[in-house]
Amino acid sequence: MTEIREEVEVESNGQIIKAVISEVFSQRQVYMAKEIKTGEIVALKKIRMDNEREGFPITAIREIKILKKLHHENVIKLKEIVTSPNGNKYKGGIYMVFEYMDHDLTGLADRPGMRLTVPQIKPVGVDADVQIDDLSRALMFSYVFYKIMWRWNKLMTENGQLKSIIKELKVPITTFIVEPFVPHDQEFYLSIVSERLGSTISFFDSGGIDIEENWDKVKTIFLSEACAPLIATLPLESLSGSLSNFQVYTALLKPHERIMALDLPHGGHLSHGYQVKFCF
């Protein structure tokens, strides 16, 4: 962590509201800033505009888009986007304003001789799994959440609250709507609708997503569109049938949704578990 003191002034709606004293964290241009009016400490992240032939970088757009969609206590909050006009005595640029977090987990882990305080140890050791788990459940099932579970995208406050950041995204994010559907003849479906493409795949087979059997279908629909959906990115290959099914289920479910499958004597398959009932 290098400490460069630098001042940046940004304006919001034509008024200059924040003067900034900063600490620059590593190579990324992230500053600590203080809002003049309220005295609130925030983090500013500069959107890099250099070397862009296509105007505003699409990676930043994706980041903004996904952050605006997410409201969760374990995801960092994007407060607003401010600009600093060129030509004043400070550097111009566009900044994203985030809430300020004290540490990032990678930095903590890599620092030799680092001792955590008691309120920090608890979440890192025990609660972290729960918090992250809760996050993946409560949020949408898409590539991001798989990605942000890694520790280098995690920040932590002094009292141990964990939050995820989302870095510039190189690939589009496709989100899915899962519609469990029970038609009249009592056959259970799960149809997955991609929001972006508007395409639907339905999976029959007693409520199970038989990804392995439908792998070609999944591939052609999603991969051919050059997007990186969850189904394609989850490490399915390393897992066998029922486990990978379960992984996909848990990723796709919203809170309080339920997966149902047929009981064995009624035609269910053992790989879906005997007396299956996963509730979230």
Place this chain on the structure above:
Amino acid sequence: MADFLTSTHRAKWIFTPQQLVEKYRAASHRAIQILEKCGATLMEVDSDGTMSYPEPQNCAKDNAEKHSRSKPLSIEEEQSIKVFYENKLQEVCKNFHFPHKIQATALIYFKRFYLQWSVMEHQPKHIMLTCIYAACKIEENHVSAEELGKGISQDHQMILNNEMIVYQSLEFDLIVYAPYRSVEGFMTDIEDFCNARDDQLQMLK
């Protein structure tokens, strides 16, 4: 969840007719003031989002010049210009064979942009193209600015110049909702309903 109920679209961008009129008035009023001060209203924009009004001209010397000044547009005139370019926008989208979603998004961006600004301040032609460009970017159907410029034989630099100001005017609320999918679903439902036999009709009722 990508939910309309919690979206910025619902929270910030749905207005009553009165609010709309007020917004048009405010923008037009500001433009007219600038016109009186400077004699021109078109703003210079830069790709990093900085913008400036034209330099005030010290031209109040003789009356003849005053008469030759351009007159401001009325709100109705602005409205019809906007409608014209909204139709143009659809034409451009059609010629590029963009999906409906992009056209809808671009249209909404265009409308939102001119809630903040008057037609007199920003060239609607440029803004229209920028909106299409932005919509392509956001809906992940990327078309390079150059290509877009070539397709309508315009310089693409102005698209990039205007991009930042468009995003700023939209306050970075980039996710918009289009009704196409829902309408489609509704249509299928209605079709099913029409084909339903009498006994099923009873059940549905």
